[in-house]
Amino acid sequence: MPAPVVKPRTLYDKIWDDHVVYQQEDGSALLYIDSRNAGRQVRRTDCTLSTVDHNIPTLSRKNYTSIKTFVEEPESRIQCMTLEDNVKEFGVTYFGMGDRRQGIVHIIGPEQGFTLPGITCVCGDSHTSTHGAFGALAFGIGTSEVEHVLATQTLLQRKSKNMRITVDGNLSEGVSSKDVILHIIGVIGTAGGTGSVIEYAGSVFRNFSMEARMSVCNMSIEAGARAGMIAPDETTFAYLKGRPLAPAEGESWDRAIEFWRTLKSDEGAKFDVEVNIKAEDIAPTVSWGTSPQDVVPITGIVPDPTKITDPTKRASMERSLNYMGLTPGTRMEDIKVDKVFLGSCTNGRIEDLRSAAKVILAAGPNAKVPESVVAMVVPGSTLVRQQAEAEGLSAIFIRAGWDWREAGCSMCLGMNPDQLSPKERCASTSNRNFEGRQGAGGRTHLLSPAMAAATAMSGKLTDVRKFVGGKDTTYTTDTILTKQLNPLEFLTDKVLPPPIPEGWKGGSSSVPSGAGGSQAGSRTFTVLKGIAAPLDMENIDTDMIVPKQFLKTIKRTGLKDALFYAFRWDPATGAETDFILNRAPYNKACILVCTGANFGCGSSREHAPWSLKDFGIQCIIAPSFAEIFMTNTMQNGMLPCVLSREECKVLYEDALSHKDIEVDLEKQEVRRENGQIMKFTLDPFRRHCLLNGLDDIALTLQKSDAISAFEKRRTEEWPWLDGFANVKEGKVGVADTSGKKTKFDW
The missing domain is CATH 3.30.499.10 (Aconitase, domain 3)
Known part of the structure; x- marks a missing residue:
């Protein structure tokens, strides 16, 4: 057979x-x-x-x-x-x-x-x-x-x-x-x-x-x-x-x-x-805008939004350039920086530090970071820090005028004291260049550790090949000798099994199957009708929805005013702006209609849907959503509704005219005042949970066997x-x- x-x-x-x-x-x-x-x-x-x-x-x-x-x-x-x-x-x-x-x-x-x-x-x-x-x-x-x-x-x-x-x-x-x-x-x-x-x-x-x-x-x-x-x-x-x-x-x-x-x-x-x-098509690369997709080779120029035909994309590019304070056609290598950040979960490892140190050595034995620039190194772990010190890397950074820090996320997201001031420009080895990511009003350029080092030593965005091209970049100078060590030499602490808490029964959760699970306060979602707030933007990221300074709360409520904080409140005076969610009747909106794709991209922070829900938004309609954000909304009893870009634009116009929109989850329909029906689909299990206000954890515990x-x-x-x-x-x-x-x- x-x-x-x-x-x-x-x-x-x-x-x-x-x-x-x-x-x-x-x-x-x-x-x-x-x-x-x-x-x-x-x-x-x-x-x-x-x-x-x-x-x-x-x-x-x-x-x-x-x-x-x-x-x-x-x-x-x-x-x-x-x-x-x-x-x-x-x-x-x-x-x-x-x-x-x-x-x-x-x-x-x-x-x-x-x-x-x-x-x-x-x-x-x-x-x-x-x-x-x-x-x-x-x-x-x-x-x-x-x-x-x-x-x-x-x-x-x-x-x-x-x-x-x-x-x-x-x-x-x-x-x-x-x-x-x-x-x-x-x-x-x-x-x-x-x-x-x-x-x-x-x-x-x-x-x-x-x-x-x-x-x-x-x-x-x-x-x-x-x-x-x-x-x-x-x-x-x-x-x-x-x-x-x-x-x-x-x-x-x-x-x-x-x-x-x-x-x-x-x-x-x-x-x-x-x-x-x-x-062969890949060159040393740097970002110019407020999205990780906004990149060009370091030898390139700032792009021109007038050459973009799609109006939403063109408006997005114009907003990015305005935020970044850049003019189309500017050479990337002519852009001066105020700070340089080397670290993060993207580039805070020992090889990243070695790469940057090579560039510093190549700059010359007496090379220093210009007085106009603050350069900081934040190792990704305490063990990385200790290995870098043992290899002599820390001495290279310190001698060249870099600030040698303790381990942490640091300026990657500015959720701690390490932040940019408004309009400060930073060359960063982190992973996101969203608006305000490294500090309110801060401007971020993403690049590699070697490029960050070249930038720090030059005071402006710099092609690393000008430092290391054809040069011997071993870790040696007349005054510093470094040697690459084995990381296992530093992994000497025994990781013991965790302590067993008193009363622990082991094996499975002690929660009864009927107990409420998520603390999100889920409730039944069936039909929702009301005013929709219109947004004509794409790639609305989670940093934009709720800035990092509000992530320190251990509660799911009280985030109403944090929603779209940088848009709704003047950074200088704290006064209310004319942003759409501050205007009547949109300040009472229960639906948000966005014409741009990729709503909720970025972080897994659940604070984004928490802030929307606290404001009163129970349904977001958009052409597409970031997957983590979509899941987080449903975990909080909210409905992410995917419609075509054309349908979203129609609903956007309805919202501008203060017309009510009705969303029916059971029938999976969005209904306009003129009687037009737009169909959408949702994962059957998630739909079932939302319709019945069910708790994921209680349902899962029924499968404990x-x-x-x-x-x-x-x-x-x-x-x-x-x-x-x-x-x-x-x-x-x-x-x-x-x-x-x-x-x-x-």
Whole structure:
């Protein structure tokens, strides 16, 4: 009898199939989550890691004793202290500010070996896509979904499309992984990957180090993708070997390697979208506008919006140039900067610091940052900082006039004291250049670490090839000698299993099946009729919807005035502006109509829908939405409604005329006053939950038997994923649930 034909599968297909706990009839699935970085019990503390990064100061910690005395901003202090209380109460492993393993979550996960090939990994941050560099399915989620994973170790998901981006050839001198991903986003746009998981393939990615691969996958979300992935290979295995939370050498390591080698797309596997790019076409790249897709080669010029025919896109470009204070035709290399930021989860690793240090050395032994420029280096983790100091990199930066900081997210998002002032211009190695991202009114140019260093030493955006072209860029000068060290030399702290909280029963959540789940205050959504507020914009990002200074709240309410804050309030006087949501009758709108695509792009912050809901908006109508934002709205009992651009423009005109719009979820119709009906569709399961006001967590807990059965099979097939650090102790299986406290130094 002939053997059954096995359909070729992509890497994404394989990991998805390996993690389906329960397949629903409507096509969505209950997906098991192996790892998460982040009043219910936590189901699997052994699969959870927590740290502080976004809103902590990066000043010297020499006198650090506690968050209570060190963090000056009241809201940041409360948020950090609340986290410390929660991790202690629920028994979650925590790398706090007093721990030398603390750092940006997307740097410490790989650094500790917590991120492994073939796993699913989630975090309440959109740049979780970073971990896909290891052949993991990793993506950001909102606050309500974080709660869902903590309680059930699963997540309700609908499978994404498969997209492959292949870059073959030889990169030119001075071109780094950051240039590659910026070029890719410039080609496909910030919505190019919407609804897809991107697999990066080709000789360029195969030749990249793990740190370079992480930088690429990190910015997959900037291309609109749900996640980014690169198939694991010998480079991956060499990076992981010996790390604290990786499988122990011996049988566990051998079994893991055997499985990891299967994690690649099969020959003939079907991709829904294919993009091919020549490596030779990529130059050192820099952004000019307020979206990561607004990029040109460093040798290029600021584009001219009058050459754009689409009125919405032209208006968007004009707004960006006005915000950035740039004139069309200006040479990028003529643009002066006030600050340079080297760091973030995109470029805060040891190789990034080495790359920048090479440029500084190439500038000459006495080269200094001009007095007009403030340059700062923020390592991505405390261990990266210590390695850089041991290698002599910190001495290179400090001698050249750079500010050497402690680990944290820092100026990437300005949610901490490291911020730009209005109209200050910054060359940044971070991932987003949205309006106000690094500080209200601040202007951001995205580029690579080497380009940032060249810019810092020149005082203006500078082609790095002017510094390193044809030169010997080894780490040596007459006064400084550096040596590249092995990071394993710094990974000497034992990661103990998390402490077991008192009263912990283990295995499953203690919440009864009828209990309310998400704290979003979900309610039934059936028919909504009322005034709609019109917006004629595209790529409305989450920073625009609610700025970073409002992310420190630990409540879901009180964000009404934070909504579109930079648009609604004068930055100088604080007075109310003439923005559409401040005008009657739109200040009482319950529907928002947007004519532009990609609404809600950017961060996974659930504060965006919280602020809309607090204002009174219960439905957003747009041609397309960013996937994380769309999920977050539905988690909060709100309806994201997708209509064609033409239909949105018709409704936009109705809104301008103060005409009511009616949205019927049960019939999936939008009705105009003149009787015209516009049909839309919504995921059947999400529609069912909204119509009935159902709670995801309570529904999932009804599948607790299926989850437990999956966990049993998971332990048998992939034992190295159980028990967190227990693998290193020779133990296999979930953490002890006898109720006995485990000693842990906080």
